[in-house]
Amino acid sequence: MTKIKRAILSCYDKTGLVELARLLYEMDVELISTSGTLQTLRDAGIYTVSIADYTGFPELMNGRVKSLHLKVHGGLLGIRDSRLHEEQRQEHGIEWIDMVVVNLQPVDEIVRRAGATPAEVLDHVDIGGTAMLRSAAKNFRFVTPVTQPRRYAALMHEIRANEGSVSYALRYRLAQEAFATTAAYDQAITSYLMQHEPPVE
Numbered sequence: 447m448t449k450i451k452r453a454i455l456s457c458y459d460k461t462g463l464v465e466l467a468r469l470l471y472e473m474d475v476e477l478i479s480t481s482g483t484l485q486t487l488r489d490a491g492i493y494t495v496s497i498a499d500y501t502g503f504p505e506l507m508n509g510r511v512k513s514l515h516l517k518v519h520g521g522l523l524g525i526r527d528s529r530l531h532e533e534q535r536q537e538h539g540i541e542w543i544d545m546v547v548v549n550l551q552p553v554d555e556i557v558r559r560a561g562a563t564p565a566e567v568l569d570h571v572d573i574g575g576t577a578m579l580r581s582a583a584k585n586f587r588f589v590t591p592v593t594q595p596r597r598y599a600a601l602m603h604e605i606r607a608n609e610g611s612v613s614y615a616l617r618y619r620l621a622q623e624a625f626a627t628t629a630a631y632d633q634a635i636t637s638y639l640m641q642h643e644p645p646v647e
Contacts, residue, residue, distance in 0.1 A: 447611035453545035456480040461595040464490045473610045513574035522581040545590040546582040548575045553634035579624045586621035593627045
């Protein structure tokens, strides 16, 4: 089992997040967060690195570009027991990322908040969060992808029981949930767009 040393947290639903983050912090896990989650954790007294400081690039284009960076996805997708991947990690200054905790804004809330026009709905679509979930789930052999606050209790139990690690079986179940989450998210957006006229040029 891979001991968790570094985790990215980027959550729309903050339920139970502080408790999970505090446990990780107490186990000397480096915590990295995007702006909204960062503020929540810092307000709770939990030291957290901004993703902008971690990557060396600011959040750009009204927040559209935050986590789409080599240091993030290289850190998630690298195969830890591959000599080539390890050499490239060192060459490019990439650190392994062992956990991603991401939950997405529900599509029905996007639709209601956006006023139900395709252009506004698309403006709220989460790209970076879904990308991180897919990268983590693809590499679940080494990375723990977490999408649902209801999983935090079991996750925290395993982390305590395994001295900072998560079992292969739980990582696999969480990867299944991550892919199901991103698939449902994309399908909901697809269904909405198919029922509406395209944005005016």
